[in-house]
Amino acid sequence: MKEKHFMTISVTLVVLLAVVWMIPIYAMVSTSLKTQEEVALQRYLTPPQKPQFSNYLKAFNSLKVGLRNSVIISLSSTFLCLLIGTMAGYSLTGFNFRFATPLFFLIVVVTFLPYHIILIPITQLLKSLALLNSCLLYTSDAADDLLCVDLGVRRILKKKMYFIYNISLCSLHSITTITSH
Numbered sequence: 093m094k095e096k097h098f099m100t101i102s103v104t105l106v107v108l109l110a111v112v113w114m115i116p117i118y119a120m121v122s123t124s125l126k127t128q129e130e131v132a133l134q135r136y137l138t139p140p141q142k143p144q145f146s147n148y149l150k151a152f153n154s155l156k157v158g159l160r161n162s163v164i165i166s167l168s169s170t171f172l173c174l175l176i177g178t179m180a181g182y183s184l185t186g187f188n189f190r191f192a193t194p195l196f197f198l199i200v201v202v203t204f205l206p207y208h209i210i211l212i213p214i215t216q217l218l219k220s221l222a223l224l225n226s227c228l229l230y231t232s233d234a235a236d237d238l239l240c241v242d243l244g245v246r247r248i249l250k251k252k253m254y255f256i257y258n259i260s261l262c263s264l265h266s267i268t269t270i271t272s273h
Contacts, residue, residue, distance in 0.1 A: 124148070 119136040125143040125182065184192055268273040 104133040115137070122139055123131055123136055124147055125145070127142070127144055130140060184196055215224065
């Protein structure tokens with residue numbers, strides 16, 4: 093009897109939490125289908141009177157170049173993360189060498205570093221290698237619309253830095269994932 097009562101309360105609580113969790117998603121989708129006038133009323137939880145699917149066409153047409161660049165960068169960095177991480181994880185687990193355990197723990201610690209700590213050194217490294225604003229890191233002029241970090245004379249575009257940084261951290265994350273199993 094107690095187990096059934098506990099199960100009923102648990103399921104009810106989980107369902108309520110799921111509904112609360114989904115409210116922002118519902119508000120986002122509902123607002124995206126409304127007209128400008130309906131959005132100006134700021135009634136985000138009310139359903140749209142006439143769904144405007146043309147809003148999605150306008151958004152995709154205006155973001156066409158940036159979306160294409162994001163897909164290219166995401167797919168290529170994911171592929172490189174998997175390739176490098178798989179090879180590094182295999183070498184850490186498949187071969188017994190002297191510093192395998194300390195190297196593994198170093199990789200685990202580096203994985204927890206926020207990328208803001210690594211952003212400036214990576215930028216300096218790319219600048220010294222003449223890779224900053226090169227074809228390897230080129231995304232488009234639309235990247236200038238992204239949030240930039242102003243460091244005095246230099247402006248570092250997060251979009252351009254993401255590619256190299258994502259490769260390095262994804263490979264470290266892949267190594268820790270592979271070796272921990």
